[in-house]
Each structure stands twice: as structure tokens, then as C-alpha cells.
Amino acid sequence: MTAPKTAIKARDIMTPRVVTIRSDASVDDAVALMVERHISGLPVVDAEGKLVGMITEGDLLQRSEIGTERRRPHWLQMLFSPGRLADDYTQARGRKVNQVMTQEVVSATEDTPLETIVALMSRKGIKRVPIVMNEGPIGMVSRADVLRALAHAFATGAPAGPRTDEQILADIEAEFARSGCIPTALIDVSVTDGVVALRGAVTDDRERVAAKVAVENVPGVKAVRDHLAWVEPMSGTVIPSAEDEAAAKAEGPRAA
Template sequence: MRARDIMTKEVTSVRADLSVELAIALMLEKRISGLPVLDPDCAVVGIVSEGDLLARPELGTARPKPGWVQYLISPGRLAEAYARERGRRVGDVMTREVVTASPETPLDEIVDLMTRRRIKRVPIVEGGRLVGLVTRADLLRSLRRALQEAREAPPRDDAAIRTDVETAFVDAGVIPLELIEISVVDGEVGLRGSLTDERQRAAIRAAAESVSGVRAVHDRLTWVDPMSGLVLLSTQEADPRGGTRAV
């Protein structure tokens, strides 16, 4: 999928000369955490977010400045920092270095931008104008739809499901397929065999559950601790005393 497939098209935005008070009121009213800042031509010139408004003298949260800072930082940067903490206009407090993307940007690149830049939203720009916004909430809504569609998928042939489960295990790269016996009956996957590491259990279950048509996964896998000889069962087979037994 691409940005255009999930982006919010009706974006609430503000101008740089809007008061900080009104920008806060707008965020609270719309239940959003940030606002793109546009110039008269609808080009993005900044973003004002909750994070830009946390360090404020009105809250007693402004960052104290050691006296020696003035000798290391230029007067211009000090003035800019002062305005960011005390400004009454959006243009004073907004983040000016804005990361944008195009409507054709793949979602994996959008997520990579969010992760690397530690941002929650990416303005989508086309022809120099704002046309949408991709937020973390947009990604979650898309993920929810995908999970719902997978859950509501029509029944599939058991043999096809088994083949896809094997493929999913191989693609995962961390699952000992040669140690696992897979059976599928009416879309329910049964797993028997051994694990080389107990941490593989969650990966195996996740891989099986990700296959279209799987209705349930029955874990009958065991893991033997090479040091103690304890056998760790799945929670579906564990006994009331804690799910382990000596061998």
C-alpha cells in the first residue's frame, strides 16, 4: 500500500500567525496531537504539535539555561530557543524542519521515516501543496482493517493452508521446520514436535496465525532444557503444577 491509500485527506491545518491558545483549543476540540502549518499557497512551512508546547514557563516546565550556554551558542540560536518556549504565535513555536512524502510513497517508507525521525505524522505533499496527512492512527486503522479482513476470509482447502503454513515458517527464518509436524483439519492447525529454544514458540504461533484461512492454532510443541532436562510444554498442554516435568 501507499500513502494515498490510507492518508487523511481532510486535514485540519493552521497559519503561522494563529495564536498558540487557539491552536491548542483546536487540537483539543479535534482530538489531534499536531497541526500542519501552511502558507497562503497551502505549502507546508511547519508543524505544531503537543511536543512543541510542553516546555513552557506558564507550566513551570521551561528548561533552565546554565550561564555558560551563552558562550557556546550564538545569540541568534538563544533568541530562537527563547521564542520557542515563550512565543504566543504558532510561527514562534512550530517545528520548521518538516519531513514530507508524496501520495505514491510506500507505507514501509512512511513507517521508516516515523521511526528514524521519531515523529507521529507525515504531511503528504503533491505539487507543492498539502493533500493529506499520514499519522500513526491512520496506520493503526489500516492494520485493523487488514486483521479484520483476514479473520473474515472465506474457508480454504486444508492442503493449501498447510502449504502456506510451511512457507510462512521458512520465510520467518527462525523456525526449525524439520522438527515440527503440521496438520490441518477444517482450518485448524495442529503443531507437534520439538523446539530448540522456547522463544521460538511465539514466532511459530504468529507465523501460523498469519496464514489466510487459519481458524485456530493448537500448540503441542515441547522444549527440553539441555541443562536441566526439564520439558516445557505449551500452555495448551501444561499441567496444573506449572507446565514442566523432568525427563
């Protein structure tokens, strides 16, 4: 199957020698550094080199210097606490990195699995995760690094050798069961000379796509024939697959 044999760790894909900035540096220095290095975020360190925050493009979008400072109607300001309003003011006008940076940093270690890092990115809505050792940043895993890892996986995927129809069928059935979203009880799978035929029904057309994806990822599959009908749960209407519908139109109306 396509699952990697060895889990990818942060050390395998991180960008080393990460560019950092001191917490007491000026915001304009941070902006200049980000522009010069073509990067969208900087780990912030203290005098001892320990990670204390992150400053990113998102922290610098609403600034008074360019007229993008957040302005709320007076009535809405009355609903916010003085502290919240003070935060907004500081974010828009602070001159030091430690005044505008994000202090709650999500970080990882060299041994953190890539799947954990990706889960953090998705859950926290962040684009990069600093990799730390002894509380100091030693690298960075960004979304771009994840894409490079994916590109490498595509490029190095070894073509499958000859496989029997029985082996292909066993892998398909195992993947269907593992997916948790494919209605295995409603789908019949057959394999002939590497060509897979799917027959039966789905109750959500997205299940059809998932089934085809599962089959296409099995080594040795040459083609997929979709004969799955979509049974609309509310009305019971049966809609044939696009492949079957096209075949029926090609045959034309049957003689009475």
C-alpha cells in the same frame, strides 16, 4: 495468506482537507485551533500555501506560561552551546508559530505506500505524516488513520473456503520460511482435518509464539496443538509446552 493483494497507498487512508496554520500566526491561535478541532498537530504553511513546518503538542509542552519551561542547573547549562540554550528559551517563550514549530518535516505523497509511512513513523518517532502535492499539504496520515485501516482489514477479511490439509501444510511451511525467525529445521508440522500439530523444539520461547502466530494466520486452520519443547541453550534443560505439561498432570503419575 493474510498479506494484502494490493499495496495500500497514502491516498487510500489519509484524512483530506487538512487543517493548517500560517507560519506568521500566533502561538495562542495555534493552541486555540488545536483545542477547537480536537487535533494534536497542525501543518504550518507560508503565504503561498507551501508546507514549511509542523506544530504539535510536543512543541508546546514546555512553556513559561504554565510553569513547565525546561530549567537546567547552571553547571549543566555551561555544557551546552549558546545556540542550544537560545533554542530552549525561544521554544518556551516564542509568540509566533514559526518560532516554536518543528522545521524538519517528514512528508509523503499520495502514492507513498502505507508500509513506507509506517516505517517513517517508527524510525522518526512521529505520530503523523503530512501528504503533499506541489509542496502544499493536501491530507494527513496519522497513527489513528493506520488503526482505522487495520480495523477495516480485520472487518473485510473474507472467511476461507474448504481447504485440504495439504494446502494448509504448504502455506504453513512457506510462512515459516518467509518469517526469518522460526527454526524450521527443529519443528515438525502435521495437519489433520485442519488441526495443526507442532512438534519438535525451540531454543527461545518467543519462537514458539511466532510459530503459533504464523499457523493461526493460515486460512483453513481450525486449531493449533503445541507440542514444542523449549531447550534452554546454556543448560540444555528441556521444558515441555504448557499444553503437554497440563496433559501430563491430568493423566497423573504413572504406575510403577
